[in-house]
Amino acid sequence: MVTNLPVHPSSGNESDGYWMHYHDQDSEKLADAVIEYALDRIRLDPPPLDGPKTLSQLQQLVGNTITPEGLGGLRALEIFTTQLSRACISVDHPSFLSFVPGAPTESAVLFDLVLSASNIYAGSWLESSGAVYAENQALQWVASLANFPTTSRGVFVSGGTAGNLSALIAARWRWRQNGQGKFDAVRPLIVTSSGSHSSVGLAVNAMDADVVKVVADKQGRMSGVNLRAAIANLSDQDRKRISAIVATSGTTNLGVIDDLVAAGDQARELGTWFHIDGAYGAAALCAPSVRHLFVGIEMADSFIVDPHKWLFGPFDCCALIYRDPDTARRAHTQRAEYLEVLQQQDLGDSLANPADMAHHLSRRARGLPFWFSVATHGTEAYEEAMEITLQVTREAAQIIKNMSFLELLLEPELSIIVFRRNGWTPQQYQQWSDKMLNEGRAFVVPTTWNGETVLRFCIINPRTTIEEVSDIINSLE
Numbered sequence: 001m002v003t004n005l006p007v008h009p010s011s012g013n014e015s016d017g018y019w020m021h022y023h024d025q026d027s028e029k030l031a032d033a034v035i036e037y038a039l040d041r042i043r044l045d046p047p048p049l050d051g052p053k054t055l056s057q058l059q060q061l062v063g064n065t066i067t068p069e070g071l072g073g074l075r076a077l078e079i080f081t082t083q084l085s086r087a088c089i090s091v092d093h094p095s096f097l098s099f100v101p102g103a104p105t106e107s108a109v110l111f112d113l114v115l116s117a118s119n120i121y122a123g124s125w126l127e128s129s130g131a132v133y134a135e136n137q138a139l140q141w142v143a144s145l146a147n148f149p150t151t152s153r154g155v156f157v158s159g160g161t162a163g164n165l166s167a168l169i170a171a172r173w174r175w176r177q178n179g180q181g182k183f184d185a186v187r188p189l190i191v192t193s194s195g196s197h198s199s200v201g202l203a204v205n206a207m208d209a210d211v212v213k214v215v216a217d218k219q220g221r222m223s224g225v226n227l228r229a230a231i232a233n234l235s236d237q238d239r240k241r242i243s244a245i246v247a248t249s250g251t252t253n254l255g256v257i258d259d260l261v262a263a264g265d266q267a268r269e270l271g272t273w274f275h276i277d278g279a280y281g282a283a284a285l286c287a288p289s290v291r292h293l294f295v296g297i298e299m300a301d302s303f304i305v306d307p308h309k310w311l312f313g314p315f316d317c318c319a320l321i322y323r324d325p326d327t328a329r330r331a332h333t334q335r336a337e338y339l340e341v342l343q344q345q346d347l348g349d350s351l352a353n354p355a356d357m358a359h360h361l362s363r364r365a366r367g368l369p370f371w372f373s374v375a376t377h378g379t380e381a382y383e384e385a386m387e388i389t390l391q392v393t394r395e396a397a398q399i400i401k402n403m404s405f406l407e408l409l410l411e412p413e414l415s416i417i418v419f420r421r422n423g424w425t426p427q428q429y430q431q432w433s434d435k436m437l438n439e440g441r442a443f444v445v446p447t448t449w450n451g452e453t454v455l456r457f458c459i460i461n462p463r464t465t466i467e468e469v470s471d472i473i474n475s476l477e
């Protein structure tokens, strides 16, 4: 038993008064139960796929859990382990191929427990220099994959949505700054592709900006030709309003990479910010077999990649990297009397406090589970894991091509496969998807492309085998 925990000053009897922050035999038992469950869950191979329940089912199974007296930790834990967790689909199940799954390493999840236990405030170098130092090393590795200069810096934010917004706020700041007052009351204009993620549109709305959506080509990419044409079609006045060009390196629906060199060239020509949304795809920068597809990323002013997607970290974690951290700092630093002290500190090698690099203030050191995993296993293990997922994707695409009842719609560039089940209606796709989930076999939801309902696999879990994927494919006959 750990001996230096805060023990209640009276005796050990809850009826003696306030108890919640003190340690006793009950909390000791609870600690054992929590750790035992956490370790069991981490090591389930595979975890049950599970599935959603309706509100009325949950009301019946769980009922109300918030009471004046409390349920007690063991009972609350039991409710979670037996009911609530079973109503959450396991994103790390090898046959979870919907959306963008997650597949954290065991070491990353174990360290997430350590991080929670440590409750580090990681907004400032003053309060968390050790954590920020390690996060920065992980960020430097990510930046180096994109051939960013060693002077680039970044921060871990909650996800791609937060990363895109923060980068675009920094871009707007620089555009207005360069405008020397001319654009202070002008709406910014963001140029992106019709294939870009919905979070770019959300950022546009949040910033009260305008957007030009370049029509993606037949393969779903933003081509140089279409981008140039879209910009050429703008009036001189609108061209001056462009605060950023946003390209995607790994679109969510199709997994394709925009013409990054053309986008970078256009941004340079216009003197505007170039942001790359690599939330899903830029993880593959560490895979030698596809590294060449990212040429042009080194031209960006900022890019993001989510370790909680294809870099094997737990939720929620997005690496946001800036070429010029000073712009980010000036765009995002919150000023308040009680915070001024943070600006007067030695900032180590950060150049800015993590809180100053994005649209946030308080933050957990969410990059640390990712850091711990990379520090533990080394970068070569990441290369290897990435290549495994790419290889399974290529083999699965080949199997689909060989099936007479299926049609591969696009040769996969990264790890997303989009294909048609010949003759199926949208209802049939949905029925098949529901059945696979109900049977605990797989979670694959339909998507649409060019207005047609089709199927999509996103393979980012190195434990997803070609046998499992074949099984799913065969069930479509």
Ligand SMILES: Cc1ncc(COP(=O)(O)O)c(C=O)c1O
Pocket: 100, 158, 159, 160, 161, 162, 197, 199, 248, 250, 251, 252, 277, 278, 279, 280, 281, 306, 318
């Ligand atoms: C390309 C891309 N950008 C942004 C996002 C949003 O990321 P998040 O869900 O972490 O906010 C996603 C999510 O799938 C994505 O694929």
